[in-house]
Amino acid sequence: MSVRLPLIFVLSFLALRPLFAQNAPPENACATPGYSPWLEAYHAGKIARRPKSVEVQYVPVHLTLLGDDDGFGYADPLTVLKSFEFLNEDFAKINVRFFIDNEIDYLNSTAYYDHEFDGGNELMRNYNRDNMVNSYIVGRAAGACGYYSPSADGVVLDIDCINGIDRTWSHELGHFFGLRHTFYGWESFETNKAVEDAYRDSPAPATLSLNGRTVEVERVDGSNCQDAADGFCDTSPDYLPERWRCEADGNYLHSFQDPDGTAFEVPASNIMSYAFDGCVEQFSEEQITAMNTNLGTNRIGLASTVVPEFTAAKAEDIDLLAPENFERVPYSDVVDLVWNRVPNADFYLVQVNSTGTFGNEVTYSFFTSDTTATVRDILAPQKRYYWRVRPVNRYDVSGDFSATYQFFNGAVISTATMDPALDAAIAINPNPVAPGQSFLVTGNRLGHGTADWQLYDAAGRIAKEQRGIQVTGDLSATVPTNDLTPGIYFFRLSLEGRMVTRRLVVTP
Ligand SMILES: [Zn+2]
Incomplete structure (x- = not known):
């Protein structure tokens, strides 16, 4: 799925x-x-x-x-x-x-x-x-x-x-x-060594057979460059069908002989060769013309020349809303991360880590297009975590991460009674919410029964509650925030012994 x-x-x-x-x-x-x-x-x-x-x-x-x-x-x-x-x-x-x-x-x-x-x-x-x-x-x-x-x-x-x-x-x-590959035709050779053994000291054949097709072998003098190998005249003859490392001069270690017996070196610069990535640099001009022609004929409609409005999203526009910096989070196995929506950001790259340095090994790293993410079951209790968010524009993915916040993951309230099916069925929007607005809690196909909800403040006091809601399949409940101070709240919904808890944020 x-x-x-x-x-x-x-x-x-x-x-x-x-x-x-x-x-x-x-x-x-x-x-x-x-x-x-x-x-x-x-x-x-x-x-x-x-x-x-x-x-x-x-x-x-x-x-x-x-x-x-x-x-x-x-x-x-x-x-x-x-x-x-x-x-x-x-x-x-x-x-x-x-x-x-x-x-x-x-x-x-x-x-x-x-x-x-x-x-x-x-x-x-x-x-x-x-x-x-x-x-x-x-x-x-x-x-x-x-x-x-x-x-x-x-x-x-x-x-x-x-x-x-x-x-x-x-x-x-x-x-x-x-x-095509610059070495098109040579794929029938399993290794570069096999080509080397045969054609380093003696001329290559005029043609090769590949999957029932006859392919001309490219000559150094350019006489058959339009018909041989990749069909481009500004890509050099290349007889190397296996990945290879270039030497300091940018060529393959050994030379080969073309069908005329002319010795030549294979340069590593072309992206369509099998040279290692540190060696390759570019497409040739003829390859560029071919790709451009393909884009305009074979793939007509794929590209647009209408210039979209875009700017790279800026890290300084990110506000990490929850958990607050240095907060003690009272849930060991579910932490909701919340940040603001940033102009020009189409995605967010979120990282959670056990140290604040974010080296090569990051505990958790993912893309989302939301401004909230629920991190579940990966965070150890009684441990400090660090997190940061990088806003990403779809046209210009460059940019930096926000400041790093930290939170202490507690173990005060067990969510062992959290019901995954109920959790998946419940949506709360918007979240965060502006003061005076209401959270709308909705759920579909929940079954029949009586539901209660409580809204706890960060200190664990019940700020609001409603009991005895009759649910017949769907649920739609409104949680007003008009008399709440900005901050973090916990919404707990129980339905016939099943329970779900969510972190809600009221913005300043
Ligand atoms: Zn390829």
Whole structure:
């Protein structure tokens, strides 16, 4: 099921995966099938070239973060933002700017979290949104760093290749916009060593066979660059089908011989090669023209040149409302975090941590588009916690976190009697509320019975209450605040032995 907020009983994926783990990347840089009928037609001159747009083209991205069935293992939101900024850096040269459309979705599914291609295609068929670049970040992307699926028309990225320095996202979107690998044709060789053993000291063959297609091998003199490999003349010959590290000169360790017996070095700079991410830098001009043409023909309607009004959201506009700084929170297993709505913020990145330094290991970190979040079951009692919020604009995700507040998580009132079903069925809006307004408590399909509610102030005194409400299925109760001083209150509703408690805030 798709949920807007991660389930907050999660202990943070960091217990499983350190944030900046130096995990070996998956063996394949990318598992995108190389053939692209669109590029075939483009190279055949059947599609008119469109030069690079002079206006910025705004392209919507639908972003989904996968967790397992229990809500473990999501990509770290801060790292995702860094990767998104990096993606926009790479595409700025093309005058394309990606923005995050709609909500950032969280999806809990072990089957999709660690999948083979069939599972990935099913994931995309079920959850893609129309006319967007659908991007999914999973625990294991069929053993690759990522891939673009032509049939499902979406991009899947492995969590280990979304680390804020990796260019996998840019590479996969290169495929999305029609590009092939620079080494197209060499995928039938399992390792770079196998290519090296065969063609380091003797000429490469004139053609290769890949999935029943004959692919010309690119020559150094440029005589067949339009017909060979990726079909671009400003990308160098590249015979390396496996991830590789560049040397200090920016090339592969060894040279190869082309079909004419001319020795050449393979440069690491192109994003569509399999060179490691520290080496790659850019798309070529011809690749840029092809992607721009793809955007304007194959993907017409995806981009907009209407300039949206946006400004990065500002951290100094954030007010952390509850818990108050240094507050002792009287609930051990449920803490509601509340902040204000910030101009230009479409999302908020919320972090809760056991220290105030927020290094690489953060206890809990998630996106929400609300201004409240209920943290449940992950916080130890009798322990101090630190929290902060970063407002995020969907067009410009740069920015900083608010000041850090701390609260002491107490253990005064047990919520062991909290009824999860009742809790899920009850909504209280608005919260926070301005003085003089009322909280509206609503619930649907609650069953029949008698309900009571009490509103406690922070000192535990009953400020208001109502007893003996007859519930026949639905509930709608109003809690006026006209005579309440601003601050934090606890609303407790009980219905036939079931109970739910919520933190409510009356703003100054
Ligand atoms: Zn690829």
